[in-house]
Amino acid sequence: MSGSFIWYELLTSDAQAAEAFYTHVVGWGAEDSPNSPVKYKLLTVNKVPVAGLMSAKDAKVEGVPPMWSGYIAVDNVDAYLDRVKKAGGNIHTEPMDIPEVGRFAVAADPFGAPFQLFKPFKDSRGDYPATFTPGTIGWHELLSIDAEKAFAFYSGLFGWTKGEAMDMGPAGTYQIFNVDGQMYGGMMTSTNASDVKLWRFYFIVDDIDTAVERIKEKGGQVTTEPMEVPGDAWIIEGRDPQGAYFALTRPRK
Known part of the structure; x- marks a missing residue:
């Protein structure tokens, strides 16, 4: 934990x-x-x-x-x-x-x-939902001004380790990081002033395409259309009606 x-x-x-x-x-x-x-x-x-x-x-x-x-x-x-x-x-x-x-x-x-x-205050989280259950958090992503230095900061504090470094072409390197030996998230450098340099959490949903429709029904924005990523998963990124950034993930049906 x-x-x-x-x-x-x-x-x-x-x-x-x-x-x-x-x-x-x-x-x-x-x-x-x-x-x-x-x-x-x-x-x-x-x-x-x-x-x-x-x-x-x-x-x-x-x-x-x-x-x-x-x-x-x-x-x-x-x-x-x-x-x-x-x-x-x-x-x-x-x-x-x-x-x-x-x-x-x-x-x-x-x-x-x-x-x-x-x-x-309690050591146990009780009956916490199993991994990949819809509604749980499936990925942790940091867009930073300097991902290499950001990783050093978090690694020094919490013991995170580097996983695979993925070449994203002109966008740079996407550095996967592990927690307790398991893939847990990724970090990437962005010099684009319009990018918000925050942690972004990927919430697991039952179906990615249906989720896109639900976002639009409630007045949210889909800022990145469904995209396939390693692990046979699909992701989307968006903003809620108040402007907060969020992301969703799920294998595509």
Whole structure:
């Protein structure tokens, strides 16, 4: 568990509209969190929470654009603060406790991509859905100003290792990274000013073509049409109606 993403969170300008969009597109259930000190919606698979969303207003961080971010599990949040700073990252909030859930702090890598450090109070996640279940997260991708240096940052903190480096032609190199010996995500450098340099998470859906239609039905944008990738999978990238970037993946039927 330590060193891997354990939770995913959407900060948005309209929580109600975002809930309607993602429950329709991804198929998540939604319920209010009983533990959060602010209004917080849990997104669920078979009633098991896998992600959450909240409004920037409720989080008291208005002015931050809608975005997804991820919580990386660590054994001691407070001890990691200096490690992040020494590695060139930044700490945006001091550690805070979520009653009965865990302790977290908001950080960012040297190039501004945000993530959260998180220490859960419970060692077990219970009946968490099996890998590749629709609604779970199947891939973790970072578009960075400097992917090589970004990898060094995360590798030094969390022990991630390099996997295959894929030549993408003029676009550069797509560096796959492993967590605990398993393929987990990829990083790529982009010098295009229009690219948003953030973590992007690939949500697994039941069918990629049907998901495209669901995105359009709810007012989202498909920014990258269905594309086949290694592993007999298909992906699409998009923006929700509030502007947050997201991605979907699934073998094509």
